[in-house]
Amino acid sequence: MSGEASEAITFQVTDAVPGVRYAAPMTEFPSTLKTWRAARRMSQLQLAVEAEVSSRHISFLETGRARPSREMIGRLGEALQMPLDARNQMLVTAGFAPRYQQRRWQADEMAPVREAVAHMLDNHAPYPGLAVDRLWSVLRMNASARLLYGPLGLTEGGSLLDLLVSDHVPDVIENWPEVAHHAARRLRIESAAQGGVARLDAVAEHLAQVPLPADRSLAPVVPTILRAGGMRLALFATIAQFGTPEDLLLDDLKVELYFPADPESGEALRALAKVCG
Incomplete structure (x- = not known):
């Protein structure tokens, strides 16, 4: 399946947006994923089925052996029913810019x-x-x-x-x-x-x-x-x-x-x- 690389990786922020604050260290992605999976009481296999990837790839993501793409993070966010703010944080921890904005009520x-x-x-x-x-x-x-x-x-x-x-x-x-x-x-x-x-x-x-x-x-x-x-x-x-x-x-x-x-x-x-x- 796509994106199932197993090599060790080095994270860096990509497609940064001026004025956007990056609040979390990028190396936190594996623990962030594990925390949300545990919060939703899903096994690696269950998450893999929902995200349409292999359980092996989920394991690699949680150990840091594989790097997620933006598209993969989107699929994980949907599968875990994460709020948009948490999806932004997951993107940041993986080295990407946040996707979702927070507009002012009066905008x-x-x-x-x-x-x-x-x-x-x-x-x-x-x-x-x-x-x-x-x-x-x-x-x-x-x-x-x-x-x-x-x-x-x-x-x-x-x-x-x-x-x-x-x-x-x-x-x-x-x-x-x-x-x-x-x-x-x-x-x-x-x-x-x-x-x-x-x-x-x-x-x-x-x-x-x-x-x-x-x-x-x-x-x-x-x-x-x-x-x-x-x-x-x-x-x-x-x-x-x-x-x-x-x-x-x-x-x-x-x-x-x-x-x-x-x-x-x-x-x-x-x-x-x-x-x-």
């Missing part, structure tokens, strides 16, 4: 994406919705979300992670232990999918310290029950992501749409929107 090229997100969020009113990045920083909120989260200190540009570890949140979330438990689980899943994110892991560990009640809910979905300003709102969320991202920001961007978990919460949100609209 001209992102205008269609911003419009799509705004459409989803604005048409979701009077229910709250927001868009968050990899570290749960809020890129955009609809009017209902601003009404709901503004009193808690969360605005566009703010961090949901900071809100989760703040002291006053347990006072306004009626079922905080359950919410904290599920938030910790989601953070761990997202961190694992990205190969480990220290900030997500730290917040997950913090939330995991909240003791769970003995009589946990057996409902189909655990809502977040907010009590504020004399209102009681029970909400659950759906999460949407872009299906074909080629940008680091879009690879991690999530649109969270909240729905009422009971008729009373729906009525309260509609009434609140009318009063403040």
Whole structure:
């Protein structure tokens, strides 16, 4: 099969892009590949099948006896379902320039994406919705979300992670232990999918310290029950992501749409929107 050389190789950076930061030593490629394969719980044979190469070649790549091509790294990234940022790092460790950019949210090229997100969020009113990045920083909120989260200190540009570890949140979330438990689980899943994110892991560990009640809910979905300003709102969320991202920001961007978990919460949100609209 193509690219299955076995000779020892010397790495050097090729097709370098001005202004791009190369963050990892190139000699780390074999350990990077092994780490991701272990994280996905795949044997060398399983990875070889998914990447359409021989298990012998995977072994040579992991021992440094063979050098991967850019095309091979792309196939490995697909087979291992690696996030785009990790694929960039794997390219760097093999001596290549990163492939994927991270554009600014306000960049001209992102205008269609911003419009799509705004459409989803604005048409979701009077229910709250927001868009968050990899570290749960809020890129955009609809009017209902601003009404709901503004009193808690969360605005566009703010961090949901900071809100989760703040002291006053347990006072306004009626079922905080359950919410904290599920938030910790989601953070761990997202961190694992990205190969480990220290900030997500730290917040997950913090939330995991909240003791769970003995009589946990057996409902189909655990809502977040907010009590504020004399209102009681029970909400659950759906999460949407872009299906074909080629940008680091879009690879991690999530649109969270909240729905009422009971008729009373729906009525309260509609009434609140009318009063403040």
